[in-house]
Amino acid sequence: MSGAEQRGRRNTELGEEPLGDRLPTLVAEPPGPRSLEMGERLGEVESRNVTFLGPEFPVFWSEARGANVRDVDGNVYVDLTGAFGVAAAGHAHPRIVAALEAQSARLVHGMGDVHPPEGKLAFLEHLGALVPWSEPRTVLASSGSEAVEVALKTALLATGRSGVVAFTGGYHGLTLGALSTTAREDFRAPFLPRLPRDVSFAPFPDSLRFGESAGRAALDALDRILAELEERGTPPGAILVEPIQGRAGVRVPPRGFLGEVARRARDAEALLVFDEIFTGFGRTGSIFAFEEEGVVPDLLCLGKAMGGGLPLSACVGPREVMDAWPPSAGEALHTSTFLGHPLACASASAFLDVMEEEALPERARLEGDRFRSRLRDELEACPWVGEVRGRGLFLGVELIHTGADAEGEGRDEASSPRPRPWAGAGAHLATRLLRRGLLVLPAGDRGEVVELTPPLTIDRRQLDWAGSVLVEEIHQLRR
Numbered sequence: 001m002s003g004a005e006q007r008g009r010r011n012t013e014l015g016e017e018p019l020g021d022r023l024p025t026l027v028a029e030p031p032g033p034r035s036l037e038m039g040e041r042l043g044e045v046e047s048r049n050v051t052f053l054g055p056e057f058p059v060f061w062s063e064a065r066g067a068n069v070r071d072v073d074g075n076v077y078v079d080l081t082g083a084f085g086v087a088a089a090g091h092a093h094p095r096i097v098a099a100l101e102a103q104s105a106r107l108v109h110g111m112g113d114v115h116p117p118e119g120k121l122a123f124l125e126h127l128g129a130l131v132p133w134s135e136p137r138t139v140l141a142s143s144g145s146e147a148v149e150v151a152l153k154t155a156l157l158a159t160g161r162s163g164v165v166a167f168t169g170g171y172h173g174l175t176l177g178a179l180s181t182t183a184r185e186d187f188r189a190p191f192l193p194r195l196p197r198d199v200s201f202a203p204f205p206d207s208l209r210f211g212e213s214a215g216r217a218a219l220d221a222l223d224r225i226l227a228e229l230e231e232r233g234t235p236p237g238a239i240l241v242e243p244i245q246g247r248a249g250v251r252v253p254p255r256g257f258l259g260e261v262a263r264r265a266r267d268a269e270a271l272l273v274f275d276e277i278f279t280g281f282g283r284t285g286s287i288f289a290f291e292e293e294g295v296v297p298d299l300l301c302l303g304k305a306m307g308g309g310l311p312l313s314a315c316v317g318p319r320e321v322m323d324a325w326p327p328s329a330g331e332a333l334h335t336s337t338f339l340g341h342p343l344a345c346a347s348a349s350a351f352l353d354v355m356e357e358e359a360l361p362e363r364a365r366l367e368g369d370r371f372r373s374r375l376r377d378e379l380e381a382c383p384w385v386g387e388v389r390g391r392g393l394f395l396g397v398e399l400i401h402t403g404a405d406a407e408g409e410g411r412d413e414a415s416s417p418r419p420r421p422w423a424g425a426g427a428h429l430a431t432r433l434l435r436r437g438l439l440v441l442p443a444g445d446r447g448e449v450v451e452l453t454p455p456l457t458i459d460r461r462q463l464d465w466a467g468s469v470l471v472e473e474i475h476q477l478r479r
């Protein structure tokens, strides 16, 4: 019996329903006294910018399984964050835990790019069978940001050009190269002098504000940017885009948009890079979000769910693109100490098995469609809900101003006011929901969205309960 199974049995023997598919149990109003006390201690040891510490936030996690999290005060929550979308197979899936236990008994750390651990090969072969190229080549890394760094380096090697076109709202990570392509001003402003300047931002379609013409307007703007770069003699080496923007508030572009971006990348002889770090591995109802659009990129950035809970990321592309990297002459040009870490590769291989055997993409589509339809129906009449959007179990609810403050700058074609984002409403709602036993995260440039990215294994009863609580709290937001 694995350690995970033993723990599950222990809980049951204690007369407690094991964590996984439970509804919440709150024993102390969150954050309880232990979380508050730990928050004070954390403030004494961690740099003050890292964890937001307040009287209502956060709770310290002690245990998680399936779609349940238990905090240090003993409160049990339903998790609609998937811990940043990572826990696609559910927290501590027994199969992944067993693979980790077996691996840690054999080889904890290896020499990724020198004497490779055997598990690196097994994982790369499995990953290679999922991507759309017959001869894929991969560089592994640990964080999503680093996968984006590798994509940017690959584009420079392949095209000889360092310029990048990225999109407004786009989030690609916070290391300096990745940050130069991340559009959020608050993340960029303090570090501007360190950031490469050859990144242009094209507008990502915003259908809530610009309706059906959003895609067209965004493509026209992209055309203008590309023409200007061409005129200046600095065409881009890459066009970098999230097929569905995540941290921008789960923004889905209109159908056909990605195909049009792909055409422009081809015409500009730039690499088309899809950042599927958030969307990949079933979250949107297919293994990769690009499958829905029938567009194949030149490079794919992967991370988050891929590691099954351990830090693992990748930049993958077809051999003809990735062979822009020269053969190794003894020193890899891009590597890191933990590249191809045996525990991360074991966990990731087990995750891929679970994704396939439990048909997680299909589950995400089925449950996601159902959940989104329900939220749309029950929130349709709520004046401060701008949009319920997303695909699969990658959903966002945008909150907007109503009444006198409703009108944003300008008007759309039909001359009706453009909805104005309700800044901070996502965080406010997240705090209220925490007190109901539901974990969600805010998203959007101004924190105007609640982002819903639960484990793809979440039980229907949990989703139904979460839907009721979410709808109730959203309706009550203004009262």
Ligand SMILES: Cc1ncc(COP(=O)(O)O)c(C=O)c1O
Binding pocket: 142, 143, 144, 145, 146, 148, 171, 172, 173, 174, 242, 246, 247, 275, 276, 277, 278, 279, 303, 304
């Ligand atoms: C689309 C996307 N790209 C890149 C990143 C950066 O990944 P990491 O935080 O692992 O560096 C994120 C993280 O949220 C992301 O959502």
